[in-house]
């Protein structure tokens with residue numbers, strides 16, 4: 413049945429409110445629920461840190477994803493503005509905004525997927541580990557909210573240093589008794605995206621036709637591209653291998669320096685995060701053969717966390733693939749990566765345990 417004219421006018425008038433924020437019990441929440449019920453079936457996705465450099469373009473890309481029926485945008489600043497803006501896009505997902513810690517629980521309740529780009533980015537001269545002091549606490553708080561409000565959600569963790577923030581989230585979930593290693597994924601897709609781009613440049617082909625596995629972690633030497641396993645198979649000179657490996661490992665720093673104090677990669681990261689989130693959602697839907705690299709709880713090496721190719725499915729990480737045959741150059745790189753990773757993982761674990 414069509415709503416009568418008064419109802420329609422009331423609905424439009426309510427939308428004119430600048431924030432369109434969804435307070436608990438507000439007419440806004442009921443209105444959005446009505447639309448969600450009438451809209452296409454899909455998944456409920458929250459972005460934590462949605463007003464940031466990554467969060468905003470990521471919100472735009474997730475609003476465009478037909479698998480998303482409800483999109484929650486949470487931040488400690490400017491969530492109303494971003495929500496009002498993105499909500500005007502004529503795509504299916506219903507968008508709700510949540511501002512500040514008191515609204516975190518509402519932002520998280522009922523979510524299938526939570527993507528976390530909250531936290532401070534690097535400035536020139538900093539390492540990702542220099543962000544630990546601030547971002548560790550932010551990730552801890554957000555993970556506590558997830559454990560309480562949506563313990564079964566898939567979590568995509570972007571906040572740096574990923575090599576430590578993923579162990580932090582894991583420890584929070586363990587403490588809360590909700591840890592499922594299949595559902596916690598560190599996002600390393602940007603390393604793969606960069607590797608595909610830089611390798612394609614060298615080969616003179618379309619980057620969409622190239623697939624480079626990148627394993628290890630997400631910082632400096634822990635980013636280990638396996639150039640011997642590029643698909644389609646190809647070979648490189650030793651000089652090309654050195655140059656490509658160095659550029660892939662330092663792609664983040666290349667952007668930080670080019671931005672000269674204005675932050676780190678945001679647009680390519682939003683693209684990578686949207687690509688990875690879409691893969692997770694397709695896995696949740698039950699699509700077959702969804703394989704991505706991700707930093708997850710792993711037994712591929714002696715370390716408790718490691719990035720490799722993983723197969724995504726209804727439960728999150730359904731299968732973790734082994735490293736495959738490595739050449740001498742990659743074996744040396746692997747040892748360096750493991751040494752640094754061990755310290756970063758321990759630092760994250762100790763942050764919660766001590």
Ligand SMILES: NC(=O)c1ccc[n+]([C@@H]2O[C@H](COP(=O)([O-])OP(=O)(O)OC[C@H]3O[C@@H](n4cnc5c(N)ncnc54)[C@H](O)[C@@H]3O)[C@@H](O)[C@H]2O)c1
Nearest residue numbers: 461463464465466488529530531532533570571572602681
């Ligand atoms: N994994 C990767 O490949 C990758 C790539 C690029 C950037 N990053 C990391 O992503 C993070 C965000 O980068 P950015 O460029 O978007 O930074 P940004 O400063 O532009 O945005 C961060 C957002 O997080 C919000 N925020 C801060 N504390 C919060 C909290 N407690 N709860 C919710 N939101 C909070 C801020 O208000 C801000 O809007 C950084 O740590 C950066 O290093 C990771």
Ligand SMILES: O=C(O)C[C@H](O)C(=O)O
Nearest residue numbers: 534572663664665676677
């Ligand atoms: O380099 C950074 O600090 C951000 C991110 O980790 C990246 O790889 O671009």
